[in-house]
Amino acid sequence: MTPRIFISRDAGALALGAADVESAIIAAERRRGLSLEIVRTGSRGLYWLEPMIEVATSAGRIAYGPVRAEDVEALFDAGLLEGGPHALRLGRPEEIPFLKRQTRLTFARCGIVDRLSPDDYRAHGGFRGLERAIALGPAGIIEEVVSSGLRGRGGAGFPTGIKWRTVAQAAAPQKYIVCNADEGDSGTFADRMIMEGDPFVLIEGMAIAAIAVGATKGYVYIRSEYPHAIEILGRAIDIARRGNYLGARLFGSPYAFDIAIRVGAGAYVCGEETAMLDSLEGRRGVVRAKPPLPAHKGLFGQPTVINNVISLASVPVILAEGAAAYRDLGLGRSRGTMPIQLAGNLRHRGLFEAAFGLTLGQIVDDIGQGTASGRPVRAVQVGGPLGAYFPRAFFDTPFDYEAFTARNGLIGHGGVVVFDDTVDMARQARFTMEFCAIESCGKCTPCRIGSVRGVEVIDRIVKGERRDENLALLTELCDTMKFGSLCALGGFVPYPVLSALTHFPEDFGAARPRGAAAA
Numbered sequence: 001m002t003p004r005i006f007i008s009r010d011a012g013a014l015a016l017g018a019a020d021v022e023s024a025i026i027a028a029e030r031r032r033g034l035s036l037e038i039v040r041t042g043s044r045g046l047y048w049l050e051p052m053i054e055v056a057t058s059a060g061r062i063a064y065g066p067v068r069a070e071d072v073e074a075l076f077d078a079g080l081l082e083g084g085p086h087a088l089r090l091g092r093p094e095e096i097p098f099l100k101r102q103t104r105l106t107f108a109r110c111g112i113v114d115r116l117s118p119d120d121y122r123a124h125g126g127f128r129g130l131e132r133a134i135a136l137g138p139a140g141i142i143e144e145v146v147s148s149g150l151r152g153r154g155g156a157g158f159p160t161g162i163k164w165r166t167v168a169q170a171a172a173p174q175k176y177i178v179c180n181a182d183e184g185d186s187g188t189f190a191d192r193m194i195m196e197g198d199p200f201v202l203i204e205g206m207a208i209a210a211i212a213v214g215a216t217k218g219y220v221y222i223r224s225e226y227p228h229a230i231e232i233l234g235r236a237i238d239i240a241r242r243g244n245y246l247g248a249r250l251f252g253s254p255y256a257f258d259i260a261i262r263v264g265a266g267a268y269v270c271g272e273e274t275a276m277l278d279s280l281e282g283r284r285g286v287v288r289a290k291p292p293l294p295a296h297k298g299l300f301g302q303p304t305v306i307n308n309v310i311s312l313a314s315v316p317v318i319l320a321e322g323a324a325a326y327r328d329l330g331l332g333r334s335r336g337t338m339p340i341q342l343a344g345n346l347r348h349r350g351l352f353e354a355a356f357g358l359t360l361g362q363i364v365d366d367i368g369q370g371t372a373s374g375r376p377v378r379a380v381q382v383g384g385p386l387g388a389y390f391p392r393a394f395f396d397t398p399f400d401y402e403a404f405t406a407r408n409g410l411i412g413h414g415g416v417v418v419f420d421d422t423v424d425m426a427r428q429a430r431f432t433m434e435f436c437a438i439e440s441c442g443k444c445t446p447c448r449i450g451s452v453r454g455v456e457v458i459d460r461i462v463k464g465e466r467r468d469e470n471l472a473l474l475t476e477l478c479d480t481m482k483f484g485s486l487c488a489l490g491g492f493v494p495y496p497v498l499s500a501l502t503h504f505p506e507d508f509g510a511a512r513p514r515g516a517a518a519a
């Protein structure tokens with residue numbers, strides 16, 4: 001049998017030299033007169049071990065990493081093709097604790113399959129969800145998705161099945177599925193990883209959504225900073241069309257559905273669903289007032305489902321395994337699994353898919369293994385640039401929508417960004433205001449003007465100018481932004497700003513000694 005080597009071609013692995021490793025493997029193959037099969041996969045999501053390669057052996061797949069091009073000859077000398085011993089040998093990937101502890105449902109195939117092979121996809125459980133969806137029909141699909149408890153993974157956590165039901169009930173000549181792949185949150189990469197590593201699962205999820213609501217056309221809005229995802233998903237869509245997984249009669253069923261990719265130009269606000277609709281229609285992305293909801297009047301004025309990549313990519317497994325299998329995982333109203341993205345100053349950065357309910361402390365100290373710098377963790381920002389900064393005193397917070405909300409935080413798209421004790425929280429607060437000023441769509445005054453004034457007020461506080469007066473002004477300004485902004489960009493700025501001020505007042509010139517963060 002031809003020896004098979006699996007190599008991650010994920011953008012993260014490529015940034016760390018995966019293409020050079022692949023070239024070195026091909027050169028070694030020629031030099032040694034071997035005949036290898038190289039399978040291009042996505043990433044398993046253990047980024048500190050990338051570029052990671054795996055070899056198929058009689059004892060299963062054996063992983064090596066992080067591999068550099070100059071390691072390749074020595075790996076072959078050590079018996080790479082038989083899984084031979086070497087300092088970079090990691091053993092069976094499923095046994096690596098970071099992977100072993102996960103519950104991989106949405107990311108079950110990522111890093112395992114040949115990402116552009118529908119046959120491999122099917123061999124690993126793909127398209128079972130779509131087949132069941134076709135058998136169930138629209139009402140049955142919606143029932144399953146509602147019953148699974150799936151909530152939008154883009155940030156707002158709105159129940160996906162309810163959104164689909166609203167669009168299904170709207171009468172219109174044309175309906176759309178729009179997939180939000182703008183992924184603007186700091187420290188997040190789950191959408192990118194799945195589009196690069198298992199693109200058919202997104203195509204399958206969108207097709208199921210289309211059947212459920214009666215849509216025949218879908219768009220994926222991907223940020224321009226994701227060239228690899230744009231390429232891989234584009235190729236997967238072409239392959240799906242040729243294989244009848246997209247097109248006039250999906251899988252030979254009466255349903256028709258096709259997908260086109262649109263590339264965003266790089267505005268954070270274009271991830272907000274109505275600004276994204278403007279952008280998709282060819283205009284500058286400006287937030288629209290609601291109502292009307294996109295579910296009633298969305299793209300080109302027609303009823304539209306807008307869902308995040310991970311929401312849609314989670315649907316095939318729900319249909320394939322049944323709603324109960326998904327709903328049985330999780331905590332409270334947060335059902336199923338969440339791909340937690342570990343980023344910032346952490347030793348083990350990567351993607352960890354787990355049922356809701358792990359505590360923030362488990363995620364940071366245990367799974368992430370503390371800071372890469374070796375210094376104490378001081379703050380953790382969860383949920384992107386608009387998420388609150390949590391001090392160590394909040395490490396008992398379970399990863400769950402409601403638990404984070406109860407502590408004036410949010411889990412958003414699942415990004416966890418860790419800072420050590422060298423972070424200056426007043427600078428972070430200033431950055432939030434500055435970010436908002438740069439990214440504001442400009443439609444409403446609290447956000448457009450408030451963010452600029454916010455930067456100025458924080459500067460005055462840090463300089464010690466009329467401190468109490470300016471602190472009161474900052475709190476009042478945050479209040480105005482929170483309750484007066486049209487969308488969550490301006491409306492959520494107060495969370496990072498006020499959490500920094502509340503938990504780390506010493507960085508704003510207060511007397512409390514540094515490190516004694518408030519509970």
Ligand SMILES: Cc1cc2nc3c(=O)[nH]c(=O)nc-3n(C[C@H](O)[C@H](O)[C@H](O)COP(=O)(O)O)c2cc1C
Pocket residue numbers: 151152153154155156157158160180181182183184185268269270271272273274306307308309311312487488489
């Ligand atoms: C400023 C701003 C940026 C956003 N960026 C994204 C994004 O990059 N990706 C995303 O899926 N949702 C983003 N959202 C949330 C979307 O508006 C919307 O709730 C989501 O796409 C709905 O999909 P879901 O229900 O599957 O989460 C953003 C919201 C705001 C206010």
Ligand code: SF4
Pocket residue numbers: 269287439440441442443444445447448485486487488489490491
């Ligand atoms: S809050 Fe900011 S981004 Fe949102 S509508 Fe208002 S100006 Fe635009």
